[in-house]
Amino acid sequence: MVANIRSGSSPGGALRYNKEKVDKDEAEVLFWQKMLEPFDKHGRMDIDACMDSFRPYFEANRRTTNTVFHVLLNPSPEDKLTGEQLRETAKEYMERMGYGDQPYIVFKHNDISREHLHIVSLRVDEQGRKLPHDFEARRSMEILRDLERKYGLHPSVKGEEQADKVGLHRVNYREGNVKQQISSVVRSCLRNYKCSSYGEFCTLLELFNVSVEERTGTIDGRNYAGSVSGSDRRRLRHRHAIQVESYRKGCRL
Structure with missing residues (x-):
């Protein structure tokens, strides 16, 4: 156990x-x-x-x-x-x-x-x-x-x-390597849980001190659609972008 x-x-x-x-x-x-x-x-x-x-x-x-x-x-x-x-x-x-x-x-x-x-x-x-x-x-x-x-x-x-232990723990920006911590949490959540909606996946990530916001725009003349995630400890002091590929039969990033 x-x-x-x-x-x-x-x-x-x-x-x-x-x-x-x-x-x-x-x-x-x-x-x-x-x-x-x-x-x-x-x-x-x-x-x-x-x-x-x-x-x-x-x-x-x-x-x-x-x-x-x-x-x-x-x-x-x-x-x-x-x-x-x-x-x-x-x-x-x-x-x-x-x-x-x-x-x-x-x-x-x-x-x-x-x-x-x-x-x-x-x-x-x-x-x-x-x-x-x-x-x-x-x-x-x-x-x-x-x-x-x-x-x-x-x-x-x-x-x-x-x-x-490594994959599922709350993100702590004081430990450094925030991008790596967030990526590890996201991968572990996708591997261990089945989310049927974007909102449910966001709620799950909040348990690990990660917030997600949808973002769209243009970079170098190319349109993009995805999410920005970050540690919500205090203020969102560290962020990185994660492209959303699909939420069919469980959310997958």
């Missing part, structure tokens, strides 16, 4: 992305904890209700910038887990990571060949205290190895885990 941990300033982006998947029957709400009913009277996922559950927590601490804890849990393709097994795995993972008493919502996705989980929570508690996250990646890896042994799951392939 591989975990990909992300953070952000608001859970809205992660919730919207998961709602789009739920609305298209490519995902479902597996369970939630310490939250209001996340559905409206018509049985549709209600982002406002989810935000109302989170709001008292991040309003209690306005100093912390990255208040969101968003993790993807990817079992091995060889593991076919039941809904109950996925629930128990997600619950134990969150407890051992220190988020057992936090509000969180778990989504099961089936938009790629293997089912995987998205968990959205917060890094601050109801008193506004920031939860400790020292050595978070290392602790996460150790917990997953324990869960694999406990539930008899196939161990993660080292190369696959490294590829996931």
